Amino acid sequence: MTRELLTGWGRTAPTAADVVHPMSVDELAAGLERPPERGVAARGLGRSYGDPAQNAGGRVLDTTGARGLIDLDLNRGVVTAAAGTSLHALMRWLVPLGWFVPVTPGTRYVTVGGAIANDIHGKNHHGAGSWCNHLLAMTMATPAGGKITVTPQSDPDLFWATAGGVGLTGLVLDATFQLRRIETSRLVIDTDRTRDLDEVMALMTEGDDRYEYSVAWIDLMARGASVGRSILDRGRFAHVDELSAKQQRDPLAYHAAAILPMPFVAPPKLLNPLTVRAFNEVWYRRAPRRRRGHVATIPAFFHPLDAIHDWNRGYGPAGFLQWQCVVPIGAEETMRHIVEAFSASATTSLVNVLKRFGPGNEGMLSFPQPGWTLSVDLSADAPGLARLLDRLDDEVLAAGGRLYLAKDSRMRPSTMAAGYARLDEWRAVRRRVDPDGILQHDLGRRLGLV
């Protein structure tokens, strides 16, 4: 156990905790024993942008040593994995066997525990829902109940309080979930480059149902008539006969590695307004106006950023943050206004994604709800950023939307409460399973959840 400074992926608000590194699921469960005064938090791969995986002055359990497959049914595609297993590892093991994770975020470096705690979503949300829609059971350790198996049938309250419950309802030790069958490790992708926001939203509204995966990359540095211009990528897994003869020899081939490490101490502000504007311009121009049936690999389609190791250092010492909202279908005007506000502001944003969500699930603090979700990368030292985001938060709330906890590092507690209508229900479950408030973290303190 050592005292370490921890931040989230955005590298913004470091705090110190005693970090322990359990090497098995049992050691992980033991992490709740003899809790220190300032409590215990789990930390997966630290890919949340803000502060949910840090616990100032308390204990942090690094879950990544509790990893590996516990059970695998290759006929049904049902797997049980230790909570610290990364989606990266799962893909390496399972893709060659013809199975894919049910949901993948924009990075494969997240753990199964982190996937549950934020009930993560991917490009298939409109059809498949989020991670916990595919979660069949988990083994948990709660302060009040010890080690228990939780399914949607055995304890629906605890199950759905844990789905998106940012780790505050108990430690997830392992999880059993349904995989998705694949014939090949390639995707067939259709790309449309759109002039503006209206065009991309219209295309998604009209055509997303025909695709399993859909997401738009939106250029928030574009101004004037081009505000909201986007590249819409939509696709599905390929069948064997859609691959080239060479690819058909090993249709499930899977290679994924980080290729370009960021310099350890990145030049201050590698990503500044100039470089980001240039990047966006190139990214947009490079995309074809309209292309059909392009074949791409899993990493190229799902995890383009993972090709650059530690890219989060590119924003320099001030760090950065993400802001991700969802507004209901029908609130297109609000979304347009938000996109315009970012485009008009002095903020620098490299990776901005627009997606149309399908129905949400029973997760009490689960983020997705039917509507439009936009996520924006922002340098933390952009002038006027705090005020801009506070204003946009209010617009999101007024439209009946909310913000994503996995990305949050600055919203007001009242914004959280107003966006998550089932917060009180969630609090009641937390009181039952953790009456003494042993599970703690910085985000929980900041938003008044603990």
Next chain:
Amino acid sequence: MRDALGAVQSVLVLGGGSEIALTTVRKLVGDRCRTVVLAARRPDELAGTVAELQAAGATDVDTVAFDALDPASHEKIIDGIFEAHGDIDVVLLAFGVLGDQKEFDADPASAAQAIAANFGGAVSAGLAVAHNLRKQGHGTLVVLSSVAGERVRKDNFVYGSSKAGLDGFAQGLGDSLVGSGARVMVVRPGFVHTKMTEGMDAAPFSTTPDVVADAIVEGLHKRRDVVWAPSQLRYVFSALRHLPRPVWRKVSDR
């Protein structure tokens, strides 16, 4: 907790009546700060301020009796505040007396008393705060130093030397806290128009509590170790610091 953009949720002021500190607190409350604890010699006199901060949105406002000249009491008082109010994101160490060099010359004991408040009291209080921040694993101690300590001048060398001592202490404390999650930010204002300087002739680069408070808020956002207010003083003093003594005596003669 401090957020990614430097907004804080709780603040403790040691020297709770300080104009610079209260101007800063108002700005913090205007953002996300909800807990304010004012520790002052005569807490009763702060009733109006308490009401004002509550009206501005602070939900937990408290006053506590605190005398910089009673170092033996500091640990207990400060521990008690952390105990009662939970996490404190920022502590403003703002108490101080300016005094009058001529009076200090005439009454050496009163000079030692000023040093005891400005420096001695800051040491005992600063260490007690650091202990709590370390335990909490986060938080910033903001120390109101002064350019007067950056290069001490003859017409207020008692005050100046107390700030020189304080500044050195604060830097050393900050270095000792690296890795603990807690930090120290040293603030070096120039001449500020407050009740402390009322009736005095303003020095060059004189400024207002509002400018100093903005610099403190920005320093919190940017996680600065040192803040100058106004910011040009950093460059002015990097030159003044190296002037030969005879030249300094002339330049600083007012």
